[in-house]
């Protein structure tokens with residue numbers, strides 16, 4: 291297994307990171323231009339979201355050719371140059387493999403549409419009448435998960451957009467094709483892979499209606515998923531690469547198995563349970579304040595559970611599908627830098643490999659769009675329509691989008707206070723929030739106490755203290771609703787991490803074993819410890835050693 295426990299991964303949303311050629315879209319040479327910045331931050335790997343040939347209905351998660359570069363992002367030479375330049379700085383690249391589905395523009399799907407039986411078997415086609423889809427399953431982006439093709443008299447399955455057709459992994463030819471894709475990128479010098487929604491690849495043998503849900507129970511962590519991942523990874527010879535699987539609506543037991551080294555599946559997994567604690571009744575489109583006791587409980591369950599099963603978590607708050615954490619779990623208005631730092635410490639010191647999503651290290655915020663015309667994301671646009679159909683007013687639907695839309699994280703990286711946030715010389719494809727004038731890389735680098743500097747310090751600590759990457763974890767204070775407290779320990783070292791999610795002061799008894807320890811890192815000047823008690827200020831984090 292690759293060495294990944296003391297590493298930190300930085301996620302780049304290619305379309306929004308840096309535009310090198312003035313077309314308003316981020317591109318591959320733009321990433322190369324900014325490698326020194328990432329080197330200064332101290333990250334070890336870059337996960338880049340897809341830049342492969344694509345109609346870009348889902349910004350590249352609809353791949354039309356896995357081994358060609360979409361011209362809007364650059365050329366194969368640009369990719370090779372990026373790999374070389376990153377390598378020279380000791381940074382490895384992880385590419386994003388979207389293997390659950392392809393774009394309907396992919397030549398395999400086009401052949402299937404043209405009537406080629408061999409390629410129809412690459413996808414999930416079912417005969418049927420035009421008025422009755424094979425099952426009542428719903429697409430994750432809204433509406434039915436099936437689309438009818440009149441000239442074939444068949445339906446095809448798409449768990450995501452109608453232009454993203456699910457592949458048939460039960461067909462060994464499909465699995466061979468995908469191994470070839472991995473071999474191709476391996477030969478180019480890529481050092482790791484992220485696998486998109488990889489726990490959805492194995493569909494059930496029989497397709498049936500879901501009387502009580504949207505169908506996910508039938509295909510999530512499906513019947514052959516472990517076998518297929520193991521086969522993919524071992525046959526393509528990437529057991530020693532850093533690999534991370536995105537696991538949708540998964541379980542702890544499955545994640546232990548996906549990431550336990552003995553199983554030879556993946557290095558680590560993303561799960562999303564902690565990012566649903568503000569979904570009312572589990573509905574992403576129904577607003578509710580974050581349920582902090584639930585958040586704490588999920589952290590404890592997953593951290594201690596993965597430890598017990600010798601699995602490994604990818605730890606994260608943000609990615610290109612999630613609103614910005616500082617707007618969501620912090621207080622963007624009154625305590626932006628404090629909450630950004632607290633949130634960082636909270637996950638970077640847990641047991642797992644931390645992922646930083648571009649701009650998180652600046653404390654970037656949600657987009658705060660006020661009209662539907664500002665949104666671009668296919669899921670957001672679908673749900674805006676669905677919310678109106680469900681009887682919400684335009685203002686209510688916009689309020690929901692402003693909190694839940696994936697575009698909140700997809701706004702351009704804020705490099706400077708110059709026009710277009712220094713991202714592009716042209717108008718960006720998605721507008722940056724107004725606050726780029728204050729929140730940007732140039733300002734962060736000039737400030738010794740910035741969120742950026744705090745991230746840098748956390749990354750350095752991970753390299754210096756083996757207890758962070760290799761130690762055990764135990765959660766404390768289960769009943770303190772708004773404070774996450776845990777202990778990291780090994781035979782020679784011990785840390786106490788206390789993170790307040792409250793906007794006011796909270797006083798706690800200090801754990802006995804923490805007495806006499808001193809502040810290793812925190813987001814206020816000195817910890818307020820008196821007589822065995824500690825008072826945490828708004829969004830304070832204190833790490834004692």
Ligand code: GLC
Nearest residue numbers: 348351388450486487610611
């Ligand atoms: C994953 C990606 C998301 C994409 C979806 C379909 O959840 O992170 O951006 O839309 O898969 O590929």
